[in-house]
Amino acid sequence: MGAGQEFSQYRSYQAGDDIRRLDWKMYARSDRFYVRESEQKKQLNIHFILDASASMKVQDNNYTKLDYIRYFIAALSYIVHQQNDAIYFHWSNSDSQGQANSSYGLPRLFQNLLDVKASGKWSKPSSVFNPNSPSIFVFISDFHEVQEEIKDWVSKIKTAQNEVLCFQVLTAQELNFDYDKKVIFKNLETGEQIQLNTAEQKKHYLEQLEKTQQHLKHFFAAKGIVFESLDTSKAFFQQIRLFLEKRKHLLS
Numbered sequence: 001m002g003a004g005q006e007f008s009q010y011r012s013y014q015a016g017d018d019i020r021r022l023d024w025k026m027y028a029r030s031d032r033f034y035v036r037e038s039e040q041k042k043q044l045n046i047h048f049i050l051d052a053s054a055s056m057k058v059q060d061n062n063y064t065k066l067d068y069i070r071y072f073i074a075a076l077s078y079i080v081h082q083q084n085d086a087i088y089f090h091w092s093n094s095d096s097q098g099q100a101n102s103s104y105g106l107p108r109l110f111q112n113l114l115d116v117k118a119s120g121k122w123s124k125p126s127s128v129f130n131p132n133s134p135s136i137f138v139f140i141s142d143f144h145e146v147q148e149e150i151k152d153w154v155s156k157i158k159t160a161q162n163e164v165l166c167f168q169v170l171t172a173q174e175l176n177f178d179y180d181k182k183v184i185f186k187n188l189e190t191g192e193q194i195q196l197n198t199a200e201q202k203k204h205y206l207e208q209l210e211k212t213q214q215h216l217k218h219f220f221a222a223k224g225i226v227f228e229s230l231d232t233s234k235a236f237f238q239q240i241r242l243f244l245e246k247r248k249h250l251l252s
Contacts, residue, residue, distance in 0.1 A: 012032065012035075022034070045085070047090060048089045049091075051139075051142070052091040056169075061172075065142060066116065077102070081102060086103075087106075089112060093123055094123040097126055097127065099125075122149065124153045139164065139166050140230075141166075141169070142170055164220075164225045165228070166228070167229075168230065177205045
């Protein structure tokens with residue numbers, strides 16, 4: 001996901017140089033052979049930050065949002081690892097927090113990912129990372145918040161030195177509100193329950209969902225932050241591929 005080798009300068013061609021590095025446009029202008037020199041790829045720090053609050057336990061198609069995100073982070077970590085970039089994993093809720101990194105290898109990182117338990121409410125990570133270092137921060141949450149506390153925290157980690165990518169993970173039922181008649185909904189973070197006639201509330205719910213997602217997208221876009229939605233009913237590798245195709249400038 002990081003930048004590849006960066007162009008540095010031209011120099012005159014010397015015997016033994018790879019002819020594939022010849023710059024033919026320079027030859028056309030100067031009638032002399034030049035090769036392009038490049039600087040070696042600089043290692044990037046990739047931070048995956050996971051909202052591990054209780055709402056991530058919502059289940060659809062026999063797995064939870066947290067299960068889905070485990071696969072998603074693991075797949076992206078594998079891609080990043082192939083580029084020799086440093087991977088950091090942070091998770092946080094009001095009951096526990098933690099972090100891990102790739103210095104001990106991906107198997108250890110994946111085990112930490114499996115050990116994460118969703119509980120409590122959102123709580124900003126206390127793990128130390130420098131938002132001013134050349135890094136990519138990948139924040140993953142369902143953005144179920146009380147007073148925009150998640151959105152505001154994410155906006156603060158964006159600086160001119162880094163890139164921030166946000167993924168909102170939602171189940172198909174959350175996206176489509178496909179429930180039968182009257183349903184009792186329980187807030188997994190507060191315990192509050194409410195009974196709704198879903199047939200009557202569906203239109204209003206979908207309108208509010210669209211309004212909220214557009215607000216998040218526009219808010220983050222204004223700050224130079226990418227915002228994407230993930231649907232857990234879709235294969236995670238398909239969504240990874242679509243996202244990476246949109247973000248080709250991040251790839252080497």
